[in-house]
Amino acid sequence: MKKAQQEAYKRDYAQAKKEGKPFFPYAIYKDHIVAILCFAWIIGMAIWHRVEVGRPIYEATTDFVPRPEWYFFFLFELLKIFKGDNFLTPVIMATFIVPNVLMALLILTPFIDRSPERRIEKRPFAMAVAIIIFTSLAWLTYKGATSEAPAAGALKFTPSDANTEIAARVIKQEPCLSCHVIGASGGSLGPNLNNIGSQGKGVQWHIDHLKNPSSKVPGSAMPAFAALSEPDLKALATVMDGMGTKYKVD
Amino acid sequence: MTTKDIGPKGPAGQVADGAVDYVEDRTGAKTGISWFLFRNIPKETSWFQTLGFAAMAVFGLQAITGIVLAMYYKPAPDAAYASIQHITHDVTWGWLVRGMHKWGATAMIVLVFLHMGRVFLFGSYKYPRELTWVTGAILLILTMFMGLTGYLLVWDEKAYWATVVAMNITASAPILGPFVADIMRAGSDMNPDTLSRFYSIHMLVIPGGIATFIGLHMFLVAKLGISEPPWSKRSYKARYEAEAAARAAARARAPQGRREVTAAPAAPVANAEVER
Numbered sequence: 001m002k003k004a005q006q007e008a009y010k011r012d013y014a015q016a017k018k019e020g021k022p023f024f025p026y027a028i029y030k031d032h033i034v035a036i037l038c039f040a041w042i043i044g045m046a047i048w049h050r051v052e053v054g055r056p057i058y059e060a061t062t063d064f065v066p067r068p069e070w071y072f073f074f075l076f077e078l079l080k081i082f083k084g085d086n087f088l089t090p091v092i093m094a095t096f097i098v099p100n101v102l103m104a105l106l107i108l109t110p111f112i113d114r115s116p117e118r119r120i121e122k123r124p125f126a127m128a129v130a131i132i133i134f135t136s137l138a139w140l141t142y143k144g145a146t147s148e149a150p151a152a153g154a155l156k157f158t159p160s161d162a163n164t165e166i167a168a169r170v171i172k173q174e175p176c177l178s179c180h181v182i183g184a185s186g187g188s189l190g191p192n193l194n195n196i197g198s199q200g201k202g203v204q205w206h207i208d209h210l211k212n213p214s215s216k217v218p219g220s221a222m223p224a225f226a227a228l229s230e231p232d233l234k235a236l237a238t239v240m241d242g243m244g245t246k247y248k249v250d
Numbered sequence: 251m252t253t254k255d256i257g258p259k260g261p262a263g264q265v266a267d268g269a270v271d272y273v274e275d276r277t278g279a280k281t282g283i284s285w286f287l288f289r290n291i292p293k294e295t296s297w298f299q300t301l302g303f304a305a306m307a308v309f310g311l312q313a314i315t316g317i318v319l320a321m322y323y324k325p326a327p328d329a330a331y332a333s334i335q336h337i338t339h340d341v342t343w344g345w346l347v348r349g350m351h352k353w354g355a356t357a358m359i360v361l362v363f364l365h366m367g368r369v370f371l372f373g374s375y376k377y378p379r380e381l382t383w384v385t386g387a388i389l390l391i392l393t394m395f396m397g398l399t400g401y402l403l404v405w406d407e408k409a410y411w412a413t414v415v416a417m418n419i420t421a422s423a424p425i426l427g428p429f430v431a432d433i434m435r436a437g438s439d440m441n442p443d444t445l446s447r448f449y450s451i452h453m454l455v456i457p458g459g460i461a462t463f464i465g466l467h468m469f470l471v472a473k474l475g476i477s478e479p480p481w482s483k484r485s486y487k488a489r490y491e492a493e494a495a496a497r498a499a500a501r502a503r504a505p506q507g508r509r510e511v512t513a514a515p516a517a518p519v520a521n522a523e524v525e526r
Contacts, residue, residue: 001377009377012488016292016478024287027295027476031303038304039311042357046349053338054406056331066411069397071359075419076412095419096427107387109370110380118373118480130370175411189415219422223414224439 005116065149065187066178073144074137075099076189083191084217092219102133147188155183156250157239164247166235174225183249190222195244206237292478298368299476302386305361306464308354313457315351323403325449327442330405355397362390374477382470389463392456399452405445413448414440 001009055064068076078094105112113126120127155171157164171182179189186192201209205216210233213222228236239247259267274280322341324333337344366386369375375383402413417440421431434451436443478485 006377012485013292013475013478015488016482016484017290017475019484020290020292022288023291023476027291027299028287028303030295030297031300031307034297034300035304035307038308038357038361042308042311042350042353043346045353045356046346049349049353050345051338051349051352053331053335054404054408057405057407057410064407064411066415067408068412068416069355069401071356071394071397072412072416076415079415079419092422095422096424100423103391106390107384109387110375110383113376116376118376120371120373120480123373126370126373130367134367178411179415214418214422221415221418221422223411223418226439 001114001116009116064175064178065147066175066189067144067147070141070145074140077140077144079190079221080143080188084220090219091217091221095219095221149178149187157247158250159247163235163238166232167239170228170232170236174228179222182243193240193243194249197241197243197245197247201241203234203237203241206240207233210237286472289472289475291476292482292484294479294482294484295476296368296372296479298364298372299479301361301365301368302471305358305365306468308358308361309460309464312351312354312358315347315354316453316457318347319351320453323449325403325446327405327445330403330445334404334406355400358393359397362393366390372477373480379470379474379477382467382474385463385467385470389460389467392460392463396452396456396460399448399456402445402448403452410440 067073075094078098079091082089082091082094082098084091113123115123117123155168157168171177176182177186179187181188181192181194183194209216210224210228211226212224213220225233243249270280319337322333322337322344324330334348337348339345341347369383369386398413398416401409403409417431417435420434421428423430432438434444434447435441436447
């Protein structure tokens with residue numbers, strides 16, 4: 001905005017203020033009506049939707065989706081889009097680039113849009129940005145809200161050997177299926193593992209990845225499973241390395 | 251306003267006046283409060299301009315319900331879950347206070363986003379209110395962090411694993427990411443100290459930040475004034491009058507016999523005048 005336009009705005013606003021009315025009571029009464037309505041909504045929701053106590057942490061269950069509060073659903077849904085399945089969808093897009101670009105744009109908005117025009121019908125670009133961001137956030141939130149928990153059940157590997165027995169036990173005891181599809185069911189936060197062996201990463205890669213996922217897949221949001229015993233890790237990694245090639249899940 | 255002299259004030263009135271004068275003399279509080287309350291704002295303000303105040307009011311409610319919850323909550327991994335059960339099932343109206351804190355968080359996020367949308371659509375972030383927007387954007391981010399840290403405190407399965415994922419997301423950020431995640435988790439992994447650290451961040455660090463930035467934000471809003479809706483009757487009238495004056499000036503400068511026609515489409519000369 002040019003100096004003259006800034007001064008014109010100040011003059012215009014001073015005039016608006018001069019012709020205006022005092023903050024108390026003319027603005028503050030409206031504020032209080034809306035605030036009281038919000039309080040009433042909060043108390044009403046607290047009574048209508050009684051809070052529940054979720055299941056404790058250390059029970060070996062897999063039939064849940066690790067899900068944040070609803071206003072972070074869009075971030076978790078981004079993880080489902082950018083899983084690192086191919087070079088076009090690196091995880092780092094979901095975990096770092098998209099959220100930080102949004103945050104930077106948010107803070108810098110007044111320095112990017114410096115035109116003096118305030119009427120939204122005369123700001124088509126701003127209107128388009130607002131609509132695109134709002135609809136994509138709403139859509140991702142809706143997708144996050146409607147994602148379903150995987151069914152818990154024992155996995156049957158074919159062919160079955162000592163490694164698959166250990167793998168089936170570990171997969172059941174750790175929350176793998178909350179994020180990954182193995183067999184018919186599982187979450188969609190992480191990649192589908194049914195065909196992961198065809199990537200031919202090798203057993204040692206899978207062991208290192210389980211111990212510290214982000215060392216192998218930059219930007220990975222997967223928890224580290226370093227607490228697993230060495231034989232368990234080795235068996236699980238062997239099965240993972242053979243998924244889709246040597247092993248299948250019925 | 252006419253006042254009627256009804257004689258000297260009684261002793262109580264005199265003491266009250268004296269007290270007000272004493273404080274005013276030493277702090278200027280009376281002048282400051284009168285300035286804040288009775289400053290003029292534009293005549294036509296929209297109902298959408300109440301959302302910021304509502305968000306602040308809900309933050310106040312969150313502080314009160316949060317204080318009550320903190321009286322019963324135990325931020326230790328082996329006690330947190332039981333204390334949540336205690337609050338929900340045993341404490342008188344504990345379910346209501348916990349429910350209000352939970353739904354209050356949702357309300358605050360919604361209000362903060364709606365308020366941001368209102369400011370964006372009204373173009374209120376433009377000169378001279380750019381820095382008001384920046385403080386508001388920081389408040390929005392702080393509010394999101396409030397939700398992130400508070401969510402873990404219920405210490406159940408969903409919240410725990412969601413926080414593991416969220417912390418891994420934080421750690422994956424280049425340069426500062428791993429440090430921030432380690433500071434928040436109190437280590438390179440979730441551990442027994444993580445819960446009390448989240449508790450401290452949720453109860454002390456972020457509320458302090460939010461209170462500070464609300465103060466700054468409010469100061470700027472009061473100092474710069476509430477923006478006028480861009481479609482207010484007054485601004486349309488002012489714009490129309492400015493354009494009419496520019497046309498009149500153009501007409502006055504035009505040579506004899508070449509008067510401007512005011513109706514659109516205007517001649518290029520008139521247009522240039524209007525824009526200037």
